[in-house]
Amino acid sequence: MEKFMKKYLIFFIFCLFSLTVFANSTIKRVRLNNNPPQLVFDISSTVKPKYNSSYDEYNRLIFLEIEKVKMGTKLNSSSLSGKNIEKIDMIDYGSNVGFFIKLKKGSGHRVYSLSNPHRIVIDLKATNSSKKEFTVAIDAGHGGKDPGAIGFNKYKEKDIALAVAKKLQTKLSKDFNVIMTRSNDTFISLSERSRIANRGKADIFVSLHLNASKNSSAQGMEIFYFSKKSSPYAEKIASYENSFGEKYGEKTTSIAQIMGELAYNKNMEKSITIARPLNSSLSKRLGMRDRGIYGANFAVLRGFNGPGILVELGFITNKSDVTKLSRDANQNVMADELANKIRSFFY
Numbered sequence: 009m010e011k012f013m014k015k016y017l018i019f020f021i022f023c024l025f026s027l028t029v030f031a032n033s034t035i036k037r038v039r040l041n042n043n044p045p046q047l048v049f050d051i052s053s054t055v056k057p058k059y060n061s062s063y064d065e066y067n068r069l070i071f072l073e074i075e076k077v078k079m080g081t082k083l084n085s086s087s088l089s090g091k092n093i094e095k096i097d098m099i100d101y102g103s104n105v106g107f108f109i110k111l112k113k114g115s116g117h118r119v120y121s122l123s124n125p126h127r128i129v130i131d132l133k134a135t136n137s138s139k140k141e142f143t144v145a146i147d148a149g150h151g152g153k154d155p156g157a158i159g160f161n162k163y164k165e166k167d168i169a170l171a172v173a174k175k176l177q178t179k180l181s182k183d184f185n186v187i188m189t190r191s192n193d194t195f196i197s198l199s200e201r202s203r204i205a206n207r208g209k210a211d212i213f214v215s216l217h218l219n220a221s222k223n224s225s226a227q228g229m230e231i232f233y234f235s236k237k238s239s240p241y242a243e244k245i246a247s248y249e250n251s252f253g254e255k256y257g258e259k260t261t262s263i264a265q266i267m268g269e270l271a272y273n274k275n276m277e278k279s280i281t282i283a284r285p286l287n288s289s290l291s292k293r294l295g296m297r298d299r300g301i302y303g304a305n306f307a308v309l310r311g312f313n314g315p316g317i318l319v320e321l322g323f324i325t326n327k328s329d330v331t332k333l334s335r336d337a338n339q340n341v342m343a344d345e346l347a348n349k350i351r352s353f354f355y
């Protein structure tokens with residue numbers, strides 16, 4: 009009993025101590041240094057202030073949260089904005105204070121803390137933005153002698169797939185190395201597509217297609233990833249897409265799955281991570297039916313050594329879908345949403 013009381017007392021004293029300490033932590037000043045360019049948070053505190061930060065690459069937004077502090081100064085956003093910072097906002101959570109710092113293009117974002125006196129510093133020195141970390145392989149389905157599915161108003165799958173692929177390439181090129189399995193109307197076999205992506209050490213493989221059905225009312229968007237197991241429906245779509253390979257003389261069953269079992273599971277998991285939010289946001293933005301995501305044995309995905317998705321952008325045999333898919337503005341929306349989700353997959 010005595011032991012318990014002692015523990016309890018120690019805990020109580022600790023709490024009291026913590027309260028006094030934390031209550032004393034105050035952000036005294038937020039200032040900008042010119043050379044080197046730095047944003048500095050001066051903090052008066054008896055303990056080293058804790059913080060965490062994250063960076064949204066796409067929006068160039070740093071989120072910095074400083075724990076157990078009070079804001080003891082007014083944040084003057086306009087005097088802090090300039091060469092490196094576009095805008096800075098603050099949220100006081102009561103115990104923690106959060107800052108949203110929107111950077112200008114090319115600004116760095118290294119966050120660290122210094123003591124004596126306590127400071128949290130964000131280095132804003134320009135980074136070498138020409139270095140691109142990740143590689144995306146974009147695969148426009150079919151091409152050349154293989155038109156893919158031919159649908160309503162004689163639209164060809166290969167043309168719409170290529171149009172979206174090129175727009176996606178433009179949108180990704182500034183932040184990613186992009187590999188196109190084809191950039192014009194040429195025929196490329198299924199095995200060659202994954203080989204091109206593997207050779208280029210792509211980090212993800214995105215294949216663009218349009219679905220087709222004898223039932224012209226079938227419509228909507230769906231995304232597939234490589235899986236050895238599949239539902240009868242997904243299997244049907246996979247064998248339909250694989251049949252184009254067979255039709256042009258390729259034995260698609262001979263395309264080997266080159267990833268080992270461990271990589272296979274990991275890649276499948278990663279593919280699902282991007283497929284799910286992509287399908288729902290993409291269909292929402294275009295007002296199309298969200299048909300869901302499925303795993304199936306797609307020959308073109310099987311040969312790639314990494315996560316991969318095959319997007320069926322809509323039904324070429326459905327009047328409403330193809331009207332949307334053939335419009336330049338909508339293709340831009342598609343490319344935009346694909347690029348968004350690819351970005352958030354990596355960053």
Ligand SMILES: [Zn+2]
Nearest residue numbers: 149156217218
């Ligand atoms: Zn196709």
